[in-house]
Amino acid sequence: MTDVLLRQRSEDPVAPRDVVRRSARRTRNWAALVWVAPAFGMYALFVLYPMLQSIQYSFYDWDGIGPAKPAGLDNWKAIFTQPELLHSVEHAFILIVFYSVLPVGLGLVAAALIRELRPGAFSTTARVMLFIPQVLPLVAAGIAWTWMYSSDGLVNQVLRAVGLERHTRAWLGDFTFALPAVGVIGVWVMLGFCTVLLLAGIGKIEPELYEAARLDGAGRVHEFLAVTLPGLRRELVVCTTFTVIAALASFDVIQISTQGGPGYQTMVPGVEIYRLTFLQQHVGQASALAVFLAALVLVIIWPIQRLGRER
Known part of the structure; x- marks a missing residue:
């Protein structure tokens, strides 16, 4: 019986083809691994290995030298018991409003308005002006806004010019307005990115959908809600993901403009990690806060990414 089956399989022309296909598939898989291996090696060396080290250091009391x-869990407990560390996380959540909610909302409005403009110099100029902040280094943006927020800066000069001199102040040195003032810088930086990305998304929406909505008697607002918003679901997810990560991991602008002050009013995890590591030599505590921040980003971004999947 076995001899008969072997003879039939040897006479079957499909069997050799299956073997060739499997062999070709294995070759392609190995070729793909060879191409991916260098990039994965660099990623493992400079990202995964330091990440594992940070997790290890988070359970130690270490000054980086001795x-x-x-x-134990002391470094992790400190995140929820020390007011400075806990407030830095709270400030990062507040900045989500300025770095993500406002830029995405204003970007939607700006993209919808620019879409109505006729192609030309004005439309192109508007796009360029909105996107310029995204191109500038964040350090330069922090320095420029520090000048504008100073006592004799542009912001106070404008307030004096319009008769609101009583509202002038040293914005970045005010305990009440320092964090919102830093948040405005985030709005200015992120708005251009969101607007340009959403404009690109609007360009991919079929014009027939807008024509059908107009034939059904839809106005501008209803057209925006019924056609534009559903068509921008993926772009909105990308904008939200990018801006939320920028808010939680903010460092450059705050380090340049306030360094977490006045007091701890603008302290965020990124600046706190830098301060603990390089100024106080509490590497273990800084590592615990860094790992906690990375886990927090993943927890917040995961549901946002699920919203962007096709239904």
């Missing part, structure tokens, strides 16, 4: 002492 011997490390086991600290």
